[in-house]
Amino acid sequence: MNNIIFPDIDGVLNVNDHSVPSVSNAILLLKEAEVLNPGAWVKHSENVALAAKLIAEKCGMDSDKAYVLGLLHDVGRRFGVSYLAHVYNGYQYLLDLGYNEAARIALTHSFNLMVLEDYIGKFDISIEKQEELRLLLASTKIDDYDLLIQLCDAMALPDRIADLETRMNDVKSRYGSYPQEKWDRNIELKDYFDKKCGTDIYEILNVSIK
Numbered sequence: 180m181n182n183i184i185f186p187d188i189d190g191v192l193n194v195n196d197h198s199v200p201s202v203s204n205a206i207l208l209l210k211e212a213e214v215l216n217p218g219a220w221v222k223h224s225e226n227v228a229l230a231a232k233l234i235a236e237k238c239g240m241d242s243d244k245a246y247v248l249g250l251l252h253d254v255g256r257r258f259g260v261s262y263l264a265h266v267y268n269g270y271q272y273l274l275d276l277g278y279n280e281a282a283r284i285a286l287t288h289s290f291n292l293m294v295l296e297d298y299i300g301k302f303d304i305s306i307e308k309q310e311e312l313r314l315l316l317a318s319t320k321i322d323d324y325d326l327l328i329q330l331c332d333a334m335a336l337p338d339r340i341a342d343l344e345t346r347m348n349d350v351k352s353r354y355g356s357y358p359q360e361k362w363d364r365n366i367e368l369k370d371y372f373d374k375k376c377g378t379d380i381y382e383i384l385n386v387s388i389k
């Protein structure tokens with residue numbers, strides 16, 4: 180995976196963490212990905228990034244890092260319309276660029292229960308690659324940034340940030356079902372960040388419940 184249109188130019192967010200690109204670099208990477216595979220996923224990614232930034236600001240996390248991780252969580256879609264493959268490809272792509280932490284988020288964002296079966300959609304990669312993902316998930320230590328992007332991914336539509344139920348019902352209508360355990364875990368994640376922020380995150384995000 181070496182067909183980079185924009186060069187990796189302007190460094191990283193801070194000198195102690197070389198695993199996340201700068202905001203401007205992440206924007207370029209997403210723009211490049213959009214050229215390769217345009218779609219609603221780009222606006223969705225921007226909304227994940229915005230939600231992550233706003234929540235991070237409120238709860239004392241690094242908001243630029245949260246923004247970057249949100250922008251790039253689905254960047255595996257640059258290789259074409261795909262399902263589970265976007266997780267595998269995004270992870271490998273960001274790893275190849277040296278952005279290990281962004282790669283980890285590209286892996287963990289689709290698995291809020293941290294098992295492969297958790298994925299909603301087609302398993303469009305080989306059994307060998309599925310096994311690779313399974314092992315990676317079992318050995319990956321997650322932190323609040325993984326949880327934040329999982330949560331924001333479950334709220335971001337292409338045109339707005341919505342409440343969890345609206346977004347999960349949107350997924351349900353497109354894929355036919357939404358596992359109850361995964362649904363409940365998203366509610367838990369919201370509770371976690373409500374407590375961490377000391378307020379209802381829907382207020383931070385200006386989300387009205389339909």
Ligand SMILES: [Fe+2]
Nearest residue numbers: 223252253332
């Ligand atoms: Fe996403």
